[in-house]
Amino acid sequence: MKVERKPKPWGEEIWFAQTEKYAGKILKIKKGHRYSLQYHKQKLETQYILSGQVKMIHGESEDNLQETILNPGDKFDVTPGMIHRAEGIEDSEIFEVSTPELDDVVKLADDYGRSGEGNNEQLDRQLANS
Numbered sequence: 001m002k003v004e005r006k007p008k009p010w011g012e013e014i015w016f017a018q019t020e021k022y023a024g025k026i027l028k029i030k031k032g033h034r035y036s037l038q039y040h041k042q043k044l045e046t047q048y049i050l051s052g053q054v055k056m057i058h059g060e061s062e063d064n065l066q067e068t069i070l071n072p073g074d075k076f077d078v079t080p081g082m083i084h085r086a087e088g089i090e091d092s093e094i095f096e097v098s099t100p101e102l103d104d105v106v107k108l109a110d111d112y113g114r115s116g117e118g119n120n121e122q123l124d125r126q127l128a129n130s
Contacts, residue, residue, distance in 0.1 A: 052092025
């Protein structure tokens with residue numbers, strides 16, 4: 001697999017590994033932006049803060065969410081079914097390793113009008129360029 005850059009309305013993902021057993025990417029989140037409030041059906045991931053500061057919103061249900069502030073060197077584990085969302089308090093970079101189900105996402109809420117299951121790279125590119 002070659003390294004792929006995937007523009008997002010909240011920043012960018014750099015996919016650098018995707019095998020049958022694991023995946024790796026870097027999430028670049030712009031200050032004041034956040035990715036979808038979401039969960040995964042199967043995917044297990046660990047997010048490690050490389051730079052910046054991130055507010056991680058997480059919980060077992062939408063009506064019982066908590067916030068954790070993450071700084072460089074902090075990590076956060078996301079298990080299947082855990083609702084989560086990262087917001088850039090500063091421009092931030094997150095190193096993410098996970099199981100290989102990169103299209104396993106269910107969006108519950110989104111600042112950019114995206115919804116449903118899976119990724120829509122065409123829509124993400126349009127929103128990133130607008």
